[in-house]
Amino acid sequence: MRIYRNIYSVHKWFGLVTGIFLLLLGVSGSILVFKDELEHFLDHTSTKVVPTGKPLSLDTLYQVIVKEYPRLDGASWINPVAAPDESYKFRLYLNDAQLMTYDLGGLNINQYTGKIIRTGRSDTFVTGLMDWLFQFHFSFHLGMPGAVLTAIMGICMLISIITGLIVYRKFIWKVLTFKVQIKTKNWRTISSDLHRIVGVWALLFNIVVFFTGFWMNLFAFETDKWAVEKELASPNTLARASIDKMYQEARLKMPDLVPNYVYFPTQPEKKFNVRGNIAGQNDLFAGGNFVKFDAQTGAFSSMGRFEEMAFWDKVEALFYPLHVGNYGGILLKILYVILGLSPALLSVTGFLLWWRKVK
Structure with a gap:
């Protein structure tokens, strides 16, 4: 039927146009599932402190931060249950009046001496790889336009899922009952079967993840948010x-x-x-x-x-x-990592299917 051919065309072109972005979102998101663990592994040595008595008061640390940054939209202490040898970490809300930069920063401070260990913007690697990746995941380091782009990618993925559901509707039950096996005859059959199997098993996960990602980036469509981003943060x-x-x-x-x-x-x-x-x-x-x-x-x-x-x-x-995926322990996180890579795999297999037909 013509309507199914049209739906297949929508599925195909949405997948091809958004493929590289979905690949980047899937890979970065899977890594960020273990953000806290990787951050500790990568940064603990460079940000650890030697406990020397009681930590300084929060009022004292607050004064150190605002002296370093006289124009802040705010700061948040994001590890209030830090171990004694773990420096206090703050997320900084900056505003440089540039739409193409998303204004997050980070600061690690020695809570016993008040010395700043490291600080900077999250779109640099000064505050660590995981901070950089966190900001990349929801804005591609393109500021407010980047936040809009990631939200649009979320919608595009949902459209791709819905159209894929219609296109491959006859295979859903077969996949769920393990009646579809990967044929290893050549790369064409491998990519075709992988695309169907991964798409079905990751269906619910991708709907949840891409819808919530879209919803959390809805702020980027608010005109008043864009106006605020064009204004330099007021003095503290x-x-x-x-x-x-x-x-x-x-x-x-x-x-x-x-x-x-x-x-x-x-x-x-x-x-x-x-x-x-x-x-x-929980x-x-x-x-x-x-x-x-x-x-x-x-x-x-x-x-x-x-x-x-x-x-x-x-x-x-x-x-x-x-x-x-922070609500179910290590096994759920592993599941999130595996399923989180499905957009990348679907992008690659979808491209291969298209390339096969082009050739």
């Missing part, structure tokens, strides 16, 4: 309230919270924010736990837990862990 407006005191009070407000993110505001409209898991809670449901304070007055602002969120907010809170 420092928190008047004690960072240490607000952090301690946040722990008292939610004693079962295990922090994994602490936001230090540097602009007047931003709140001091502590986020993390509830003790014993990482899948950790997105909605927070305690906020007014950084200028130190007054308690708000707090929340995942189970208290509205239905759609709960759904959105699931997107990040579903995308990165």
Whole structure:
């Protein structure tokens, strides 16, 4: 039927046009599944510290950071449960008024001496390979246009999945019941069978991963975000309230919270924010736990837990862990790595199938 030929054409050309991008997203995403482990392996020696008594106060470290960066949109402490010999790591939110650069940075600081060990932008290798790869994965190091591009690639992959589902509909049950085997007669039959088998087995995974990736990059389509990116970050407006005191009070407000993110505001409209898991809670449901304070007055602002969120907010809170696979231990991570490489394999086999017909 003509309609199926048209659907096949859509599937083919979407795959060919987006293939290289999907390959890059698949490979980088698979590596990032083990971001924390690889970061520790690659960077621990260069960023470790020698414990000498008690760490300096957060207020002191805050002053060191804002002195180094007088124009910040904010900074977040991303390893508040760091081991004694592990330097504190901060993610920096910069703004250089350039649309083609995505403004993330990193900083490692010796919490015992206040000395900055390393710092820089995440689109360089100064803060480590994994930071560079993390930013590459959602923006291709092309700033806001790059974030739009990765979102579009997500939609393109979803269209490719849906059209592939229609094109190969007769093979789905055969693949799932292991009735389709890889014929090793030549590279043409190998690529054809691999394309079908990998596409079917990775179907649900790719729908989840590419939809959540698209959704998390929707901010790149907001015109006000583009306007903000064109403006240099304002000079810092420092928190008047004690960072240490607000952090301690946040722990008292939610004693079962295990922090994994602490936001230090540097602009007047931003709140001091502590986020993390509830003790014993699976990482899948950790997105909605927070305690906020007014950084200028130190007054308690708000707090929340995942189970208290509205239905759609709960759904959105699931997107990040579903995308990165951090909620099921080492075996799930290995599965994410294997399935995460499927877009790359589908891109290669799809190209080979096209090349076979062209020749």
